Amino acid sequence: MASPPTTDWVHRAPPARGLERIEAYFAGHGYDMHRHDTYAIGRTLRGVQSFQYRGGWRHSLPGTTMVLHPDEAHDGEAGSHDGFHYRMLYVEPALIQQILGGQPLPFVTGGLCNDPRLGAATDALLRGVDRPLDPLEQEDALFELAHALNGVCGVIRPRRPMDYVAAERARDYLHSALDRTVTLEELATHSQRDRWSLSRDFRLLFGTSPYRYLSMRRLDLVRALLVQGQPLAEAALMAGFADQSHMTRQFRQAYGLPPARWLKMLGR
Incomplete structure (x- = not known):
């Protein structure tokens, strides 16, 4: 064998x-x-x-x-x-x-x-x-x-109704804001839903908070840029992170390994 x-x-x-x-x-x-x-x-x-x-x-x-x-x-x-x-x-x-x-x-x-x-x-x-x-x-x-x-x-229905349309509007808005700061108030205004109901619905419908969702989309962009050959520091800035260390910390928290090891395992 x-x-x-x-x-x-x-x-x-x-x-x-x-x-x-x-x-x-x-x-x-x-x-x-x-x-x-x-x-x-x-x-x-x-x-x-x-x-x-x-x-x-x-x-x-x-x-x-x-x-x-x-x-x-x-x-x-x-x-x-x-x-x-x-x-x-x-x-x-x-x-x-x-x-x-x-x-x-x-x-x-x-x-x-x-x-x-x-x-x-x-x-x-x-x-x-x-x-x-x-x-x-x-x-x-x-x-x-x-x-x-x-x-x-066997999904259990929530006691209070959820506004799926408003949460989807918020999710779409986050995709357009990878390079800047977003507030919950801004999301609520765009979604036509009050802040805390939107925050609750977003978690129930998409499994995470609006902030975490935005962070993960930024990390998706980082991974795409790294595969294309962008240096770590430049990829971090292009994806809306304050600096390379901030991105690396969040990368490890999200994927369980640092970006350099991730690239090496892909053969890059």
Whole structure:
């Protein structure tokens, strides 16, 4: 039997709207504790994938679907001497909302799920990451995924009604403001919703706060600029961060590793 590799690597699929797919291998320690504002849905292909999540250790084995909720802290490391090989799908909550029509995001409490509905729904999106997804294939797969998550979780309706349209206006506005400071009052005015109702609805609908959402979109831009060859300092400023150290700190908090290591694992 071939020995497991000793070098960590990450392979990213061709880009797709609102979606990121990776395949990766880690020989030992993978990620420090971090949190991002997307769903992380994946499957371990080989080995044991161990991570801390919501106050306890989880151990993913081949055949189990991992579902990490947006903005929930987690890390990652090998649970055996063979390392762990896995595929992961990062889905923007806004895509799930567009399918479900504005309700609290489905939440898989323990982070691991053996329900065959979810396994079947993720198959199309977690196949080999070397080829791009056909646009209609992606839309169909996301529809199945959103409804599988909803069915597995049994979403509870909130006591107070939410304004999905106002929250979506705020989300769109944040995309236009990556390079400047934004206030909640400004968002509320644009969204035609009072500040605190907007803040509550945004969290329930998109899984994170408006400020965290804006920070993560800035980090998305940083990653794109780094892959294009921009230096760290210039990428930080172009994405609206005060300086390189501020960006690096937030990068590590979001992805569990510093940008230089992230680039090295991509072979850049």
